[in-house]
Amino acid sequence: MRKYIPFAFKNSLRNKRRTILTIASISVSLFLLGVLIAVYHAFYFRAAPPEQALRLVMRNRVSLTFSIPEYYEPKIRQIPGVKEVVSRSWFGGIYIDNRPEYFFPRFGTDPERIFKVYPEMTIDPEQLKAFQSERTAAAIGKTLAEKQNLRLGQKITLKGDIYPVDLELTIRAIFEGTADSSDNVMYFHRKYVEEGLVNARKGLVGTFAILAESAEAVPRIAREADEMFRNSDRQTKTDSERAFQLSFVSMLGNVKVFLLSICGAVVFTILLVSANTMAMSVRERIKEIGVLRTLGFTTDKVLAMIIAEAVIIAMLGGLLGCLMAFAVVQVLGSSLQVMFGTLRMPPVVLLISLGVAFAIGLLSSVIPAYNASRVPITDALRHLG
C-alpha cells in the first residue's frame, strides 16, 4: 500500500490549479469551521478552573433581578459540607459613560470573605488588608486594571442605577485571577453601597457564592439550600457555578441550534466542493484507470488510490484551515470575548476539524471512485476524456 501513496500524491499534482483551488476552498471552509467549533467549545465545554467545581451560586428563584436577604448567609453556613459563603451583588451603574468600553462587572461584596470563596484570585496580603480596612476601597482584577488603565490609589466614581447611589471608590488592591470571570471584575464593600439606601432596601443581596468542602457535596448542598428556603417568601435557586454560567448562555437564545446549523451548512458545502472536484478529476482519468486495470491493478487498489488522493487533498486543506484558525484565534482571541472569557483554540477543536477534513476526503471520493473502478476495462480504454 505504501508505494501507492506517492502515486496518489503525484496524481493530485497533475492538475495543479484544480488541486490548489480545492485546497484553498477546503481550507477556508475549515478555518471557518474551526473558529465556529472554538466558539461552541467556549460556550459549552470551557474547561472549568478546579475551584469552580467546588462552588455554587444561589439566586432568587424568580430571577436574578430579585434579591435575597442577607440573613440567609448564616443559615447556608450551617448546611453540612459548606466551607464558606460570600454575598455578591451586581451593582451595574455607569463608569464614565454608557459606552460599552467602560462596562465591566462590578460587585458589592464582603471583603473579609470574597477571597476565601475565590481562592484562585491571588492578592498581596498588604493590599488585601488595605482593601478590607477602608470603607470606600475597591479591589480590581489585573486585566481590568490594564484595560481601564487604573492604578493603585486612584479614585473612581460609579453612578448607580439599580442601586440609586453614587460610589466614590479608591482602588486599594489589584488581584490576579485565572480567567476573565475572576480577573476582569471589580469588588467593593456592600456595606458602603447600603449606606446610601432607604431602609426598605437594606439587608438584601444579589447572590451568594458558596464554597463546598468537596465536589461530591455540591448537588446535595444545592438541594438542601433550596429546601431550606422553600417556605419563605423569597425562594432560592442554587446551582453549581458552571450551571449558573450556562444559564446565561441559555438566556442568549438558542445558541446551540444557531451554531450547529451554521457548522452543518459549512461541512455540507465543503463536502460538495470536494466531491465535485473528485468527480471532475476521476472523469478525466477513466482511460488511465483502464490502463491501470490492464496492468493488473485490482478494482480495490484503484478505489483505494482515488480515495487516498481525495483524503490527501482534504487533509492538506484541513491542515491549512486549522493553522489559519489557530493563528487568527491566537491574534484576535483576546478581543473576541465569548461570554466568560477570551476565545481560545483548544487542541481538541483542531482534532475535530482535522477529523472532519479526513471524513470529507473519504466521503467525497467514495462514489466517483467506486463508479470509476467498476467501469469495464474495454469501455474505459475506449473512453474519450
Add this chain to the structure above:
Amino acid sequence: MAIPLSYNFRNLRVRKATTVMTALGIALTVAVLLGILAMVAGLKSALQSSGNPLQMIVVRKNSASELVSQVAREAISAIRFKEGIQKFPDGEPMVSAEIVTVMNLPRKNDPEGANVTIRGLSRSGVKMRPEIRMLSGRWFEPGQREVAVGKSVAARFVSASLDHSLHFGRGDWKIVGIFDAGKTAFDSEIWGDLNQIATDFNRSEIMSSALVRAVDPIALQALKTSMADDQRLYLEGKSETEYYAAQTSTARPVEFLGMFVAVIMAIGSSFAAMNTMYAAVARRAREIGTLRILGFSRGSILLSFVFESLLLSLLGGILGIVLVLPMNGLESGIGNSVTFSETGFDFRITPAIIVVGLSFATVMGILGGLLPARTAARADILAALREL
C-alpha cells in the same frame, strides 16, 4: 457579436452533476447569509415597530433601561401636572406608572429557560397602547392576581397558556388573557395589575418608569427638556420609539458573526465555482477555438464564460432563497442585553433580503468566473483546435 445565451444554458445542462453540486454549494452559502439576515431583520422589525412616537418613557437619570430604573411614586404624581401631556376623554392625563421586572421561565424545549419581562401597569397604561388587542381571554382585573401574556410568550414558554398559573412574587398568578401586540417587543412581555405586583414585590412606592404621551411632537420635546432640567425629580425622558430602536444593538453580535461566516463561505464557494469553470473551459477548448474561427471575438468569449458562471451562481442564489423561504415567520427569541430578558421575533425574509442574496450570488459568480473566462478568451486558436 455576442455568443447566444442558449449556448451557456445548454452547457450547464450537459454538465448536470457538476452544475448542481456547484450551485448547491453557492446555495448553502447564500442560505446561511439570508438565514442570519432574516433573523436580524425579524428582531429589528420587532423592536423598531414598538412604541408610539408621541410617547416617552420616563426613567431615573442615567438608567439605561426600565429594568434598572427606579422612580418614586411621588415623582410620577409630580409629572402628571406638567404641560403638554395628552388627556384621556375623562380628563385624566396620559401618564402610566409602571413596574418592570423579569422572571425566569422554562422554555418549551429547554428547562433552563430564559428571562421574561413582567410589566405591572394600570388599565390606563393598557389604553395608552391601543395597537395591542386581546387574542383570547380578557385583560387582568385591578386588585386580582391575574396576568395577560404576550403572544410570543404564550407560544414559547411552558405553562404560559390560558388558564395556567405562573408562580412569582408571593404566590400564583392566573393567566386570563393572551394579547397580540402586532409583533412588537410587547409580545414578549407578561402584564399584570400595577398595585397587585407592587404589593407582591414590596415596592409600592418605587416604580420603574412612567409612560407619558404628549399632545404633539413639540410638546414631547418640551416635556423632555423640562424633565431633564428638573434636578429635584432626577428623571430623564426617552422617546418610546427610540428606546426600543436602541435595543437593536442586541442583534449586533449575531449580525457580525453572520457577515463573517457568509464572507468566508463565499470565498470558499468562489474557489469552487472557479474550479468548475476552469474545468468547463478545459473541456471546451476545441469549441472555443471553433467559436473564434467563426468570428466571435475574444471579448465575446470572455463575456460568455463570465455569463455562464453568473448563471451558475444565480441558480445557486435562487436555490439558496428557496432553502431559506420555509424559515419565514419562524418564531424564535434572543436574549436582549438591555431588558435582560428574551425578545421574541419572527424570521422575516423581506424583498430587500432576497435582493441581498441574489447580489451576493452575483458577486460570487463574477469572482469565480472572471479568471477562467480570461483563460478561455486568451487561448491560441490553432492550439485550441488541435486539443483533444
